[in-house]
Amino acid sequence: MNTRMPSFSRRAVLRSASSAVAATTSLAACGRGAAPSSSGPPASTSAAPSGARSATATPSAPPGTSPRRFPGSPRQIEHGPRDGHGVALTFHGQGDPKLAGAVLSEAERSGARVTVLAVGTWLDEHPEMARRVLDGGHELGNHTMRHRAVCAMPPADAYAEITECAERLRRLTGGIGSWFRPSQARTATRLVTRMAQRAGYPHVLSYDVDSHDFEDPGPDAVRDAVLDRVRAGSVVSLHFGHGGTRAALPAILDGLHRRGLRPVTTTELMT
Structure with missing residues (x-):
């Protein structure tokens, strides 16, 4: 797979974004391995991808909405330091907003802070959830625009998935979100990792504990899947x-x- 960051013409990006809107949104779970893209990059020019500047501009972003760089950490983070007491509970952000609000309220009652990786279409449908997350002391991130298999998409389409969600976050919060996580993949390909970096995310957020809650196995099974595997520094995937x-x-x-063990935001875990 070509891991060089492709350049794009404005026409190529607009064409890919238009085709992405027309396609049906995938609702598949995120806990699958990343699939390499079988498509080569589009015809390249020296122009930067359309929308890159606006997606990365966060001059007035409030706390919790801007990515941070953690020197010495890998580009793709699966867990934090193992010598502390923190763990990061991360939630894939889509679905019934009342249920999402109930999850956040439960976390807050116990003093926990979580990381929410929001899907762009979910933010379009429920824009109030962005402030709800941040006002609760949690942090908000990018989980692509339409929750498709981003690692298997043509490069221009994959880049649009990242930057369109980043733009939604910027409009709602003043920043592009603290983290990027690929949709329908536990880890990102090298190309998607580089695209995320170009969009303004120094690190891609993976995880080392998968709750498999998207399979709806029942509360006891979800509890056991987390508690049987979690340890200091873990990043837990929930929905x-x-x-x-x-x-x-x-x-x-x-x-x-x-x-x-203390549930903290992913940024706090890595600090």
């Missing part, structure tokens, strides 16, 4: 929009507390 996740959260938070 809004699933009743079993909401039901399992009190037991997860209690289990972490009993082990002396």
Whole structure:
């Protein structure tokens, strides 16, 4: 796979964005391995991708909406330091906003802070959720615009998925979000990682604990999937929009507390 960052013409990016809008949104789960793109880059020119400047401009971003660089950390982060007491509970942001709000409220009651990776179409439908996340002391990130298999998309389309969601976040919060996580992939390809960096995200956020809550196995199974694998520094993948996740959260938070582990935002985990 070609890992060089392709250049794009304005026409190529506009054409890819138009085709992305016409396609059907995928609702598949995110816990699958990244698939390499089988398509080569579009015809290249010396022009930068359309929208790159606006997506990365965050001069007045409030706390929690701008990415940070963590020197010495890999470009793709699966977990934080193992010698502390923090863990990061990360939620893929889409689904019923009332259920999402209930999850956030439960976390807040226990003093936990979480990271929400929002899907752009979800922000379009429920723009109030961006402020709800940040006002609760949590952090907000980018989970692509339409939740498609971004690592298997042609380069221009994949870049548009990242930057269009970044633009939604910028409009709503003043910044592009603290983190980028690829949709329908546990890890990003090298090309998608470089695209994310160009869009303004120094690191791609993966995870080392998969709750499999998107399969709706029941609250007990979600609880066990997390508590059987979590340890200091873990990044846990969870999802809004699933009743079993909401039901399992009190037991997860209690289990972490009993082990002396503290749920913090991913930025705090890495600091």
